Amino acid sequence: xxRRDWRKLGPGAAKFATLATFxxxxxxxxxxxxxxxxxxxIDLYTVENNPFKFNLPPTxxxxxxxxxxxxxxxxxxxxxxxxxxxxxxxxxxxxxAAYSLARLTGRWGQRMGIAIFLTYLIPPTLLxxxxxxxxxxxxxxxxxxxxVLVYPSFTVPFSIWLLMGFFKSIxxxxxxxxxxxxxxxxxxxxxxxxxxxxxxxxTVVIFTFTLVTQEFVYALTFISPESQQxxxxxxPIFLVRGDVYFWGSLMAAxxxxxxxxxxxxxxxxxxxxAGFTVGAVK
Amino acid sequence: MFxxxxxxxxxxxxxxxxxxxxxxxxxxxIGNPGFHYVGLENFRSILQSPSFRAALRNSVVFTVVAQIIxxxxxxxxxxxxxxxxxxxxxxxxxxxxxxxxPISLGAIGWKxxxxxxYSVITWVLIWLHVYKPxxxxxxxxxxxxxxxxxxxxxxxxxxxxxxxxxxxxLTAIPKDIPEAAAIDGAGFWRILFRxxxxxxxxxxxxxxxxxxxxxxxxxxxxxxxTAGGPFDSTQTLPSLAFATGIQGxxxxxxxxxxxxxxxxxxxxxxxxxxxAHRAEVT
Numbered sequence: 352x353x354r355r356d357w358r359k360l361g362p363g364a365a366k367f368a369t370l371a372t373f374x375x376x377x378x379x380x381x382x383x384x385x386x387x388x389x390x391x392x393i394d395l396y397t398v399e400n401n402p403f404k405f406n407l408p409p410t411x412x413x414x415x416x417x418x419x420x421x422x423x424x425x426x427x428x429x430x431x432x433x434x435x436x437x438x439x440x441x442x443x444x445x446x447x448a449a450y451s452l453a454r455l456t457g458r459w460g461q462r463m464g465i466a467i468f469l470t471y472l473i474p475p476t477l478l479x480x481x482x483x484x485x486x487x488x489x490x491x492x493x494x495x496x497x498x499v500l501v502y503p504s505f506t507v508p509f510s511i512w513l514l515m516g517f518f519k520s521i522x523x524x525x526x527x528x529x530x531x532x533x534x535x536x537x538x539x540x541x542x543x544x545x546x547x548x549x550x551x552x553x554t555v556v557i558f559t560f561t562l563v564t565q566e567f568v569y570a571l572t573f574i575s576p577e578s579q580q581x582x583x584x585x586x587p588i589f590l591v592r593g594d595v596y597f598w599g600s601l602m603a604a605x606x607x608x609x610x611x612x613x614x615x616x617x618x619x620x621x622x623x624x625a626g627f628t629v630g631a632v633k
Numbered sequence: 634m635f636x637x638x639x640x641x642x643x644x645x646x647x648x649x650x651x652x653x654x655x656x657x658x659x660x661x662x663i664g665n666p667g668f669h670y671v672g673l674e675n676f677r678s679i680l681q682s683p684s685f686r687a688a689l690r691n692s693v694v695f696t697v698v699a700q701i702i703x704x705x706x707x708x709x710x711x712x713x714x715x716x717x718x719x720x721x722x723x724x725x726x727x728x729x730x731x732x733x734x735p736i737s738l739g740a741i742g743w744k745x746x747x748x749x750x751y752s753v754i755t756w757v758l759i760w761l762h763v764y765k766p767x768x769x770x771x772x773x774x775x776x777x778x779x780x781x782x783x784x785x786x787x788x789x790x791x792x793x794x795x796x797x798x799x800x801x802x803l804t805a806i807p808k809d810i811p812e813a814a815a816i817d818g819a820g821f822w823r824i825l826f827r828x829x830x831x832x833x834x835x836x837x838x839x840x841x842x843x844x845x846x847x848x849x850x851x852x853x854x855x856x857x858x859t860a861g862g863p864f865d866s867t868q869t870l871p872s873l874a875f876a877t878g879i880q881g882x883x884x885x886x887x888x889x890x891x892x893x894x895x896x897x898x899x900x901x902x903x904x905x906x907x908x909a910h911r912a913e914v915t
Contacts, residue, residue, distance in 0.1 A: 369713040370724060373706070377793060378727040380742035381734070383753065387745065395751065398766070402753045448638035455635075463635075469902050470646050474850035476871035477895070480878040480888045481652035482645075484666055504645040507638055565735040567853040568871075572879055587741040587857050598745050605742055609734035616733035617726050624797050 381609065387602035388413055395598060413599030417590075422577055423604055426585035429495050433581065434563040436499050441506045441559045442552065448507075449514035450540060454523070464515055471508040475568040478504070486573050497573035498581065502566065506559040513558070513622070517551030518544065554622045561616045564608075582608055656888035663882035675889040684865040685890060688873040691780065695869060696848045699787040703844055704837060706788070707795035712825065714796065715803050732793035740857040743786050747772040747858070776866030779859050783867050786854050791847060795840040802836025803829070839908065842901050849897055870894055 386402070387395060389409035400406045417423050452464050482501055483492075491497040521544060529539040545552070563581075570581040577589045586604045590597060657675055659668045679685045714725060731739055746753055755769040763769075773779050810832070811824050819827070830837075852871035855861060861868035861876060868876070870893055878887015 366713040369709050373710050373713075373792070374724060374727050377731050377789065380739060380746060380789075381730055383746055384742050398750060398756075402751070402756050444638040444641055447634035451634040465906065467642070469905070470642055472846055472898060472902060472905070473646055473650065474846065474871075474894065474898075476850045476852050476874065477653065477891050477898075478646065478649045480874065480884055480891060481649035481656060483879060484652070484884070485645075485649065501645065503641060507641060508646075511638060561733070565737075567735075567737040567856075568875075571856075572875070583735045583737045587737050596745075598748075598751075601741060602745060605738040609730075609738050612735060613726075613730055613733040617729055620729065620733065620797060621801075624801050 384602040384606040413603045417600040417603050426580050426582040430582040433495050434560045437502045437563050438556050438559045440503050441510050444507050445510035449511045450518050453515045453518035467508050468512045479568055479572045483572050493576050498570055501569050510555040514551050517548045554619050557619045564612050653888045656884050657892050659885050661884040675885050687865050688868040688870050692869040695784055699784050699848050700844050702788045703791045703795050706792050710796045711799035729793045731790045736853050740854050747782055773859050779867045787848050791844050798840040802833050806832045
């Protein structure tokens with residue numbers, strides 16, 4: 352090939368190579384979970400075996416162990432329950448707050464909005480020590496109610512921020528017209544603003560739910576009994592017995608839990624990113 | 634309507650923040666959580682502890698190194714992903730997996746990949762004759778390698794996040810500028826370094842700010858991969874605060890350690906506000 356051909360080919364091939372390399376590096380751990388899920392123990396734990404292929408026939412033993420002999424299903428249930436309750440609390444707190452901030456004109460609305468966004472930046476690792484005392488004093492330690500109380504502290508600020516954007520895009524004249532037609536402001540909000548903002552509210556629902564399933568620090572700090580655990584802590588901490596790792600069922604649990612959450616999150620990702628980057632991309 | 638959310642945020646974020654500061658100046662322990670003012674005693678003792686100094690240094694090193702790698706990789710990746718191609722959606726999903734799946738589960742996947750005996754990396758290196766059988770190092774068992782592993786997992790998780798943020802930024806660049814440059818004879822690389830990357834600067838800074846928060850305040854990756862070991866070599870501020878404040882039941886010292894996160898958070902908040910302000914003005 353001449354130099355000209357190379358230069359033509361260059362960017363395309365470089366793009367393809369970049370993509371291929373990163374896809375392999377980034378997705379590999381999940382592929383590896385998949386392999387481990389179906390491998391027999393003897394196959395997994397023989398150093399000489401080629402780990403990329405099935406040296407012995409695949410097995411369902413790890414899945415059976417996971418579903419019937421561990422608390423995995425219970426953890427899924429706990430997480431789903433906490434997720435639903437936290438979603439409800441988040442909506443009840445964030446929707447009215449976001450609406451009033453969006454309609455609060457002038458400097459103060461803007462400032463309050465930014466203040467809310469900044470609270471989202473305060474990490475759990477700064478608050479878990481004092482919150483562990485708050486949870487203990489309220490007698491919520493070792494129950495899922497401890498995380499129900501605390502999780503809205505990171506879902507509410509970001510949800511307010513996201514919803515503010517949605518509400519701001521609704522023209523005020525629409526509500527004014529409804530109020531002229533005899534609806535109260537609250538009536539206009541419920542009958543007009545909420546139906547228009549369903550997609551924003553749905554984004555908040557999914558966002559809150561995925562954040563609940565991804566949380567680790569608070570659940571680890573507040574809850575110790577195995578039966579009360581959330582799935583994000585139960586799998587990495589309680590599927591390990593003493594120093595013995597049941598890698599097959601551990602990887603199965605990771606994969607089965609991650610993929611649905613990832614699929615859900617992926618659908619709404621662009622909206623979260625829009626929320627993250629409001630102000631910077633314009 | 635803003636009141637309930639504001640009250641919740643004040644009670645569950647503001648309150649604990651104040652409590653954390655109070656604990657840091659007291660001698661509170663889990664068994665005896667009363668307030669007894671001891672001045673700067675906690676700060677004096679933690680600053681003298683070698684594990685704390687290691688944690689402080691590690692937090693900074695992990696964050697800085699991970700951010701540099703993440704920015705380089707995600708800039709490449711976002712440019713490779715920008716133009717539509719067949720299978721782009723699925724490729725994007727695979728690339729995003731590490732970010733959208735729960736991090737505690739991703740980290741345990743890496744723990745299996747980096748296992749001391751059954752590591753796939755070890756197997757490949759032996760297969761390539763880099764090491765003799767049983768002669769490979771333990772990835773999580775030696776201080777330098779364990780630190781590299783923690784950084785690796787942070788990069789693995791953050792590259793997808795930064796990539797989507799940058800994709801959002803790339804699509805916001807007016808297409809006529811690079812096109813005009815191409816007509817004037819500028820090649821792919823020239824357009825990339827002289828036009829695209831400079832125009833992406835604001836969005837890259839947003840990605841860096843969020844990435845810094847996520848790495849600097851993270852405890853999950855370290856806790857699951859190494860629990861701070863071997864010999865505190867991978868301990869970070871949050872993980873040491875957890876080990877001291879919760880597991881070691883020394884609330885005061887743990888709270889004092891976590892307060893060291895605040896200067897960085899304040900700095901990031903400042904830059905975020907500046908970015909928001911700039912967007913408001915233009």
